[in-house]
Structures are given as structure tokens and as C-alpha cells.
Amino acid sequence: MIDDAYVATLPERLRSLVGSDERDEKGRFSYWPYKEPLEDLLALEAxxxxxxxxxxxSRHVFSSQYQQAPTAIGGNIIKGIWFPRANPQKIIYRKIYADTAQKTAERNDFTVFECWGYSDDKKIHLLDLLRGKWEAPELKRQAIDFWNKHHAITGQGALRELVVEDKSSGTGLIQEIKRSERIPVRGWNAPRIS
Incomplete structure (x- = not known):
């Protein structure tokens, strides 16, 4: 499947040959509708x-063979195998981290809340996560609910703080929580990779 952005990268002599009568909700269309109807490509993608x-x-084969965007099963940069399942003996303390999304459209990223625990074996463990697409008032409610859920858990070490990426909707979330809640919240800026 291709879209107008892809067609714009083609040489002028080829752009005029591209037909795009039938499109999906994302504006994509078949590169060769006679041979590969859009409906068939959407089924393959799913x-x-x-x-x-x-x-x-499979979706993996579709991505690799049809879209020329291969991804290794298990991850390209970060491998799933690096994160084995474990039952830590004792969690010493926990923190909640939040990476908030700027917008809630289908093509935008998700907001993610994660509860991590530091154990007596000096390892960190992902204990729980929540992801979704929420606008400001609902985002604040989800953050508070996730905090309260983990604050109520006993026997897993102290819940120390909520750390939120301090940009776009995260900045507003930090300000709102500081203003109205008794939750220790701290902003964090990701380092730039050059």
C-alpha cells in the first residue's frame, strides 16, 4: 500500500501513472489495484x-515482503528475550513512570504509565503498565487512578514517586497533579541522542 507522501517521492514521469481511486481511512491505496486490490492488502495487513x-x-510477512519494512520477530533494537519473566524475592521500592502522548488520533502514540520495582537482587522489574489515548482531563484521572492502585498495594516496597516526561501533555499533567493532588510528582527530560 502506498500514499500521497510516497507518490510525491517518485520521478514526475511516474507520478502521473499512479491511480488512487479507492483509499482506506488513512489515505492509503494499492500500488497495483488490478493485481493487488486494496481490500486484499488490508486483509493481509491484518x-x-x-x-x-x-x-x-502473517502481518510480519506482509510488513516485510509487501511494504518493504522488515522487522525482526522479537524486536529490532530492543529484543524481547532481554526481558525474561521473573518473580523477584523482595521489592525494596517502586516508582511510576509516564510517557504521555501529545494527541489522541489513531496515528499518534499511546500514553503509557509503568510501575517499576527495584528488588533486593539489584534488578529492576516491570510490575504493571497501562496504555491508552486520553485527552487532558481523562489523562489526569488515569494517572491518579494508576497511582492510587499501586499506592494501595502493601508488601512491595514504598511507592516513591511519579516521574513524567516534561514535554507537551506531560508538562500540563505535572502542573495539574502538583496543584491538586498529594502525589510526589517529578518532571524528567529525555536526553537528546545526536
Whole structure:
């Protein structure tokens, strides 16, 4: 599937040959509608399609073969295998981290709240997470509810603070919580990678 942004990168002589009558809700269309109808491509993308021989094509294969955007199963940069499941003996303390999204449209990132624990074996453990797309008032409610959920848990070490990335909607969330709640909240800025 391609879109107008991709077509704009093509040489002028090729742009005029691209037809785009049928589009999905994201503005994408088939690169070759006669051979690969949009409906078939959407089914493949969802993992519900088959090849001409009737073999199921996974979303991974679709991304790699049809979209030329391969990703390794288990991750490209960060590998899932690096994060084994564990039952820590004793959690000494916990912190909640929040990475908030700027907007809530389908194509935008999710807001994520994570509760991490530091254990007596000197390892950190992801204990819980919540992700969703919320506008400002609901974002604040979700942050408070997630904090209260973990604050009520006993026997897992003290819940020390809520750390929020201090940009866009995160800045507003920090200000709102400081103004109206008794939650220790701190802003954090991610280092720039050059």
C-alpha cells in the first residue's frame, strides 16, 4: 500500500501513472489495484490474508515482503528475550513512570504509565503498565487512578514517586497533579541522542 507522501517521492514521469481511486481511512491505496486490490492488502495487513496457494500470510510477512519494512520477530533494537519473566524475592521500592502522548488520533502514540520495582537482587522489574489515548482531563484521572492502585498495594516496597516526561501533555499533567493532588510528582527530560 502506498500514499500521497510516497507518490510525491517518485520521478514526475511516474507520478502521473499512479491511480488512487479507492483509499482506506488513512489515505492509503494499492500500488497495483488490478493485481493487488486494496481490500486484499488490508486483509493481509491484518493477518487475515492468504497467498495464491492458500497459505496464510502473517502481518510480519506482509510488513516485510509487501511494504518493504522488515522487522525482526522479537524486536529490532530492543529484543524481547532481554526481558525474561521473573518473580523477584523482595521489592525494596517502586516508582511510576509516564510517557504521555501529545494527541489522541489513531496515528499518534499511546500514553503509557509503568510501575517499576527495584528488588533486593539489584534488578529492576516491570510490575504493571497501562496504555491508552486520553485527552487532558481523562489523562489526569488515569494517572491518579494508576497511582492510587499501586499506592494501595502493601508488601512491595514504598511507592516513591511519579516521574513524567516534561514535554507537551506531560508538562500540563505535572502542573495539574502538583496543584491538586498529594502525589510526589517529578518532571524528567529525555536526553537528546545526536
Amino acid at each position: 493477518g487475515n490474508g492468504t497467498d495464491p496457494d492458500g497459505n496464510r500470510i
